[in-house]
Amino acid sequence: MDMMAGKFAANVTPLEEGMSLSDHPIRLEARDVCVHYGAKQALYDVSIDIPDRAVTAFIGPSGCGKSTFLRCINRMNDTIEGARVTGRIALDGEDVYDRSLDVVELRARVGMVFQKPNPFPKSIFENVAYGPKIHGMVRNKAEAEEVVVSSLKRAGLFEEVKDRLHEPGTGLSGGQQQRLCIARAIATRPEVLLMDEPCSALDPIATAIIEELIDELRENFTIVIVTHSMQQAARVSQKTAFFHLGKLIEEGDTANIFTNPAKKQTQDYIMGRIG
Amino acid sequence: MTTAKNEHIVSSYEEELTLLAQMISEMGGMVEAAVTDATQALLKLDHPLAQATIARDKMIDEMQRRIDEKAVSMIARRQPMAADLRMIITSIHVANDLERVGDMAKQVSRRSLQIEGLSLAPKFYNGVKHMTTLILHQLQAALDAYAERNSAAAVAVCNSDDEIDALHTSLFRELLTYMMEDPRNITQCTHLLFCAKSLERVGDHATNIAEAAYYLDTGKHLSSAVEDLHRTQVKV
Numbered sequence: 001m002d003m004m005a006g007k008f009a010a011n012v013t014p015l016e017e018g019m020s021l022s023d024h025p026i027r028l029e030a031r032d033v034c035v036h037y038g039a040k041q042a043l044y045d046v047s048i049d050i051p052d053r054a055v056t057a058f059i060g061p062s063g064c065g066k067s068t069f070l071r072c073i074n075r076m077n078d079t080i081e082g083a084r085v086t087g088r089i090a091l092d093g094e095d096v097y098d099r100s101l102d103v104v105e106l107r108a109r110v111g112m113v114f115q116k117p118n119p120f121p122k123s124i125f126e127n128v129a130y131g132p133k134i135h136g137m138v139r140n141k142a143e144a145e146e147v148v149v150s151s152l153k154r155a156g157l158f159e160e161v162k163d164r165l166h167e168p169g170t171g172l173s174g175g176q177q178q179r180l181c182i183a184r185a186i187a188t189r190p191e192v193l194l195m196d197e198p199c200s201a202l203d204p205i206a207t208a209i210i211e212e213l214i215d216e217l218r219e220n221f222t223i224v225i226v227t228h229s230m231q232q233a234a235r236v237s238q239k240t241a242f243f244h245l246g247k248l249i250e251e252g253d254t255a256n257i258f259t260n261p262a263k264k265q266t267q268d269y270i271m272g273r274i275g
Numbered sequence: 276m277t278t279a280k281n282e283h284i285v286s287s288y289e290e291e292l293t294l295l296a297q298m299i300s301e302m303g304g305m306v307e308a309a310v311t312d313a314t315q316a317l318l319k320l321d322h323p324l325a326q327a328t329i330a331r332d333k334m335i336d337e338m339q340r341r342i343d344e345k346a347v348s349m350i351a352r353r354q355p356m357a358a359d360l361r362m363i364i365t366s367i368h369v370a371n372d373l374e375r376v377g378d379m380a381k382q383v384s385r386r387s388l389q390i391e392g393l394s395l396a397p398k399f400y401n402g403v404k405h406m407t408t409l410i411l412h413q414l415q416a417a418l419d420a421y422a423e424r425n426s427a428a429a430v431a432v433c434n435s436d437d438e439i440d441a442l443h444t445s446l447f448r449e450l451l452t453y454m455m456e457d458p459r460n461i462t463q464c465t466h467l468l469f470c471a472k473s474l475e476r477v478g479d480h481a482t483n484i485a486e487a488a489y490y491l492d493t494g495k496h497l498s499s500a501v502e503d504l505h506r507t508q509v510k511v
């Protein structure tokens with residue numbers, strides 16, 4: 001077991017096959033979340049519970065607000081000019097929009113992986129060590145090395161890069177870069193990992209590797225993934241939420257959503273029908 | 276009933292779904308004809324009809340194979356979801372049940388070929404005849420419920436399966452009585468008993484098809500609901 005095991009070996013077991021999501025503790029709770037970009041409303045009263053140590057997938061047509069909602073969770077919308085968020089989002093019962101909350105610390109607790117792999121123009125080692133360093137989680141070189149190695153191992157990349165840790169991260173293949181970004185995101189030991197279309201720039205093999213990784217990571221992290229691939233949502237997630245025109249239309253157990261959705265809009269979308 | 280009647284964005288997919296539904300109805304028609312002819316061949320001891328029915332079973336098997344292939348290829352290429360997925364998966368189940376019904380028809384036909392120099396008395400076979408009518412009605416109703424995605428009709432089919440079971444039981448007792456009355460009746464009554472047993476199994480397959488229809492329409496499994504109904508019904 002690596003050094004992270006202790007921190008994450010809390011009293012919660014990962015979601016078992018066949019275990020109902022409703023039995024699972026809630027890590028994130030959103031209530032009546034609305035987002036405006038200037039005068040334009042992008043999200044309407046979204047309320048959803050995100051289960052702990054499970055993968056929740058957001059699906060829906062382009063422009064329906066998936067990324068917008070994802071960005072609310074770690075307050076990335078704060079950086080967007082004219083964006084206004086109302087409603088409540090609680091992480092472990094604590095309001096993430098509370099004034100006393102440190103946004104930098106929040107982003108360490110809620111990591112994010114983007115569509116395009118975006119390693120810093122630095123070495124592989126520095127890419128992973130950066131977060132723990134700025135958050136004061138490591139005190140010396142040895143500790144930094146431990147975090148880098150364990151994070152790369154967790155991201156399934158260590159074996160491929162162990163001999164070139166000090167070469168630039170940008171020299172890796174797309175799939176490797178994305179795993180590097182995942183290693184970077186988990187290096188600060190976040191509780192939640194947000195992923196916005198993490199595989200859309202990858203080939204099927206690299207995608208399968210990331211999906212396998214996501215499945216392993218859910219033992220220790222609460223994962224929220226935005227994907228345009230319904231098959232991917234069906235493969236990796238336990239819970240699926242369908243958004244349409246800024247509204248959360250339907251959410252539920254993934255198996256249910258893809259075999260027997262309750263709402264006609266969901267049905268039409270996942271079956272590729274004209275609504 | 277499922278209301279997703281919107282056209283699929285990819286029209287060739289829509290065409291494939293329609294084709295699959297047509298293949299199921301076609302196979303249903305073939306199987307209904309096989310059951311009708313097989314019982315007819317037995318009751319009238321019509322050997323040529325029995326032989327023709329046996330020969331046609333190969334076509335039924337072939338049809339099942341084609342439906343399987345079509346369904347597998349659609350799953351591989353289209354990644355079907357929701358009602359489309361249920362339609363494709365249940366088509367495999369329904370084709371399998373229909374194929375088994377075809378086998379029952381073949382068995383009954385074979386049995387009629389074994390009977391030589393003997394004619395069956397209407398007194399003995401009327402019960403089987405009645406049971407055949409009921410079974411065919413049941414099979415048609417199940418296939419209609421499937422084609423129309425009508426869960427209410429599917430439930431009705433499942434509920435009337437008890438009627439067939441009851442009829443089978445009373446037929447068994449009746450034929451047993453004839454055999455006890457006169458040992459010379461034993462041969463023909465035994466043949467009829469086996470035939471009734473095959474028909475009763477056809478009824479079970481019709482119930483399976485109705486269950487598939489229910490699942491196709493609602494996305495839920497009927498079994499538990501039916502068990503409840505069974506419990507409230509008085510057994511004969």
Ligand SMILES: Nc1ncnc2c1ncn2[C@@H]1O[C@H](COP(=O)(O)OP(=O)(O)OP(=O)(O)O)[C@@H](O)[C@H]1O
Pocket residue numbers: 037042060061062063064065066067068069080
């Ligand atoms: N920075 C921004 N400024 C103004 N409007 C924005 C901004 N970001 C998003 N929007 C608008 O908000 C709505 C939701 O966008 P969002 O990016 O959340 O959609 P999405 O579901 O992630 O789409 P996609 O699948 O294409 O990524 C869209 O109408 C979009 O044009």
Ligand SMILES: [Mg+2]
Pocket residue numbers: 066067068196226
């Ligand atoms: Mg987006």
